[in-house]
Amino acid sequence: MSFEIFISQFFGGLSVAMLLFLVASGLTLIFGVAKVFNFAHGSFYMIGAYFSYQAIALFDNFWIGAVAAALGAGLVGMLLEICFIRRIAGREEEGAFQILLTYAFILILDDAVKFIWGPAYKTISKPESLAGSMDFGAVTIPTYNLFIIVLGLVIVVSAWYVLSRTKTGKIILAASTDTQMVGMLGVNVSLVMSLVFGVATAMGGLAGAMAAPLRTIAPGTGVEVIIDSLIVVVIGGLGNFWGALFAALLIGEVNAFGILWMPQWASLLSFAVMIVVLIFKPKGLFSREKGRKKI
């Protein structure tokens, strides 16, 4: 394999990985902090894409679309947390309720977008400044894909900064370890939960807006991204932010080179990686616990 092909395939995989990370990071954050398994997380990706489509139709500006997507999805996310998810927190049968409730969100949001925007596919154009492609010797990389990679890195660095260098970040990390204790220390835990939910769903919405120029949006799009995000979250360790980053990169690159070397089996590869990880590290790569305890 020549160096050009390696680079071309590597950067392709990287841009796929970054979009995957944007969705999966929100999913894992909600699980880590609020202990909620948000099955509907992909639906926030979908409504983000629709919000951005609508804002662009109104203002003809891609960046306003991106802001609208993040704000809109984040607000809907917070609203659903305050009105519904909070009500089932702490119940004995909470786990089953979470699945039912968030699954209901998928159906409701799917029908809501169909009602508002119709069943036809939607897509948006790339902003003009990012529409071209860049040539690096024999390797062509679309500018927009490079932008996605850079955006992903910016989000990774900002998340690192917030989580490890700010008080808010420390509260979030503490809440993910022991919610009760944080509450006893005088922190408004339910506010923290709502904010985390809002930020995580906003990231999902932003991912939708960023993906929309490359993909198509339709009612049901959310379910298409949730499976891959789930794989990423499971490999990285449920609730582990850095695990999600590592797993997204792993899946993106394994797929990129799998498609090159064994295209017949490419769609199985993510599952194969997940199975291998689950055998040796049942709680994910970045969990502290070791594999099954020996009896």
Place this chain on the structure above:
Amino acid sequence: MKRKTVSLATALLLCLTSAVSFAAETIKIGALYPMSGRGGLYGQDSEAAIKIALAEVNAKGLPGGRKLEAIVTDDQSKPALAVTLAKRYITEDKVKFLYGVVSSGAALAVTEVSKEYKTIFVGSDHAATDLTANAFQKYYFRVSNNTYQSMAAGAMYMQETKMGGKIAYIGPDYAYGRDQIAELKYSLGKLGVKYEMVGEFWPKLYEPDYTSYITAIIKAKPDVLVSGFWGGDTVAFIKQAKAYGLFDKMKYFHPDGGGNYEVFSTLGAECPEGLIMSARHHNNWPDTKENKDFVQKFHKATGRYPSYAAEGAYAGILVIAEAIRKVGNADDTEALIKAMEGMKIKLPEDPAGFTSYIDPKTHQMAQAQAIGVTVKNDKFPPAKYALGNMKVYAADKIMPTQEYIDILTKSKKK
């Protein structure tokens, strides 16, 4: 006085019963379409087209003054659900015809119900060749093309335009994607077209990101990329591939569903020029009165132009009405089958001088297939492109051969 009251009551009762019996006289069609999710567009377009066709055939009148009526239910493209709904249609709603279905998987399940309950099933959309070949049963009819017809026409186009050399294929990893390339290879072999396969790529259906496939295809350096995508997947692939300059490096050939209107309406000005594609129905071709009327009626009813699915849904209702007219009622199923076998019917997608007909042996509608290239055309907004420079392939030249049906039967039995 008393008598008068009684007779009044009797008259009233008579009126009521006649109204009831009149209502009972409608002939019911039980239609199954996806109304939600990715396939929802096709279900909604099909429902709109069914309404247009019903208005036409009911206005023209049916034997005994009866009316045709269609019930449409969301089958979510799930075989198990489609089977449950089909059975309910037959046993509870007493439908005379099963109708529609977008997913070939669901259709293969529904055709079994049709066989078991001896109820005619008119397929309006799904494309798996199996239904009119190895999975054929006499109560099934299909009024739209199957993939074999598209790929046979595609092979003829390749021969005619001397397209060959190195070929790569990309299509969704399920029956629809797998069948298309197998059928193209078979037809190319029959025509003696020389080619070399340099890669086959199988993303899953609704794969959101094709970036890694695109770079791998460019690396394989084919002369022609044959594509078997469907609907929104076509749009996503084209958008992503365009940024990599894929369309400058090879010919893009998509003979079954590439030229669907919803691809053009979604891509708008972003559609590349010179892609070679086809579809089961085109809004801008043929330039016949039937097609123009159909497209305009659809636009008037819905405010949008139809996707390919609408024309199939429209055609099937015309076929059913014509069969009932021939037989004189909708109760004699065997006579209806006889009436539909070999039926000739003028449809919107028929070019001038050609009339679609139902092959009596396989119950597959024989239709001409037109393949063209993308050119600027803003007559059907929001699309900015459509197919032009059409090459037309005669219906009888592209029907599945008995030899191919035998091959299918043998291979699927394993």
